[in-house]
Amino acid sequence: MIPITLACGRYDRTDALRTGAVRPEGVDLTYLALPPEEVFYRMLRHREFDVAELSLSSYVMNTAELVAIPVFPSRTFRHNAIYVGAASGITSPADLKGRVVGIPEYQMTAAVFIRGILAEHHDVPVDSVRYRTGGLHEPGRPEKIPLPSGVTADITPIGPAQTLARMLLDGEIDALYSARMPLPYADGDHRVRRLFADPRQVEEDYFRATGVFPIMHAVVIRRELHEQHRWLARSLYKAFEQARSSAMSTLGETNALRYSLPWLYEEVERTRRIMGEDYWPYGVDANDTVLRTFLRYSFEQGLSERQLEPRQLFASETLDGFRV
Structure with missing residues (x-):
């Protein structure tokens, strides 16, 4: 043994x-x-x-x-993990183009799937979005792994005292890709909503079309x-x-x-x-x-x-x- x-x-x-x-x-x-x-x-x-x-x-x-x-x-299916600021005017995936999106880490699996799904199935190219990385609820979260030189997206870490959840509420980012549910959404704050109003149905349709359970x-x-x-x-x-x-x-x-x-x-x-x-x-x-x-x-x-x-x-x- x-x-x-x-x-x-x-x-x-x-x-x-x-x-x-x-x-x-x-x-x-x-x-x-x-x-x-x-x-x-x-x-x-x-x-x-x-x-x-x-x-x-x-x-x-x-x-x-x-x-x-x-x-x-x-x-986990990840269509449910895309959140938008209610004041951002984003009502469909296409509206994400040119916007600023928060994400805890660029290389995290949930983010890879979300970006891939949006690019492949919703015509939102990965490089059409500007990314801000950092802690969801606690400041100071870095990438666990240095990103390779092949990554060409526009990625900027947020400030040392900032959090993505707070920035979404304040309109400093337009959307958030997060594996964890942000606390403002969990608490019923109407300033944050999911991009897909019925993510369960979207995810079921995605599985029927692709056979992919991420x-x-x-x-x-x-x-x-x-x-x-x-x-x-x-x-x-x-x-x-x-x-x-x-x-x-x-x-x-x-x-x-x-x-x-x-x-x-x-x-x-x-x-x-x-x-x-x-x-x-x-x-x-x-x-x-x-x-x-x-x-x-x-x-x-x-x-x-x-x-x-x-x-x-x-x-x-x-x-x-x-x-x-």
Whole structure:
């Protein structure tokens, strides 16, 4: 048994790993349940963990030092993550052209997807927008990773005492792309609204048209650890898959609601009608379309030096398996 520290958010699909109900083969696992932003910062800046949940975009920019397994603990549609100032006059995606948009970090996965979707499906070229980067609610947030020279967009950090949420309220930026819901919107401040009035419908239509359920995060191993223990990638992959399958199999139970949502059963049924029974798969082949879409966006936006193939991202031990 080797001791491994895993830093990951607390999700239903990973909870069996956290509680010890699922144990990776050959591993004495310590699960640190931490917010994603903290995990990303500590892993990228200090390599504090053996294994960690990590932004897909950040990983693609750091494949020399890390190796991923095709486990995706966070996936989210992102049309709902575009906010506009009510006084900005922005009523459609086309109105974003020429505007100033706040974004916590240019390279973050949510932003890559939003820019790609707006460019590909709404005719809003990436370089048609001016970007301001910084903390959403706390000042002083820098890019975790230096941006490569291939990035050509107009990007300026906000001031050391400024926050994007406050700037949106004050009209200093016209819109905001944010994975986290800004507090003014959550509090019902009418000066902030979503770009899409019915984002759920837009997201469902997007999935029907593309088959893409955006992946936000993967799971990475420090490369030197993977090279020392080549069996570890497969062991972790199997354990994550077992934990995911366990959570998904009980999600739609109706005898006693698993979560505090009165119509959870209807939500599960609706999701499966639109997206299929296995709508949150792990593995490379089952996610080929979404991974190719992201990698194309990353390359087009100058974050990747070359167009990568999905299989290049993941430990070779996880790409296929034995058969009896």
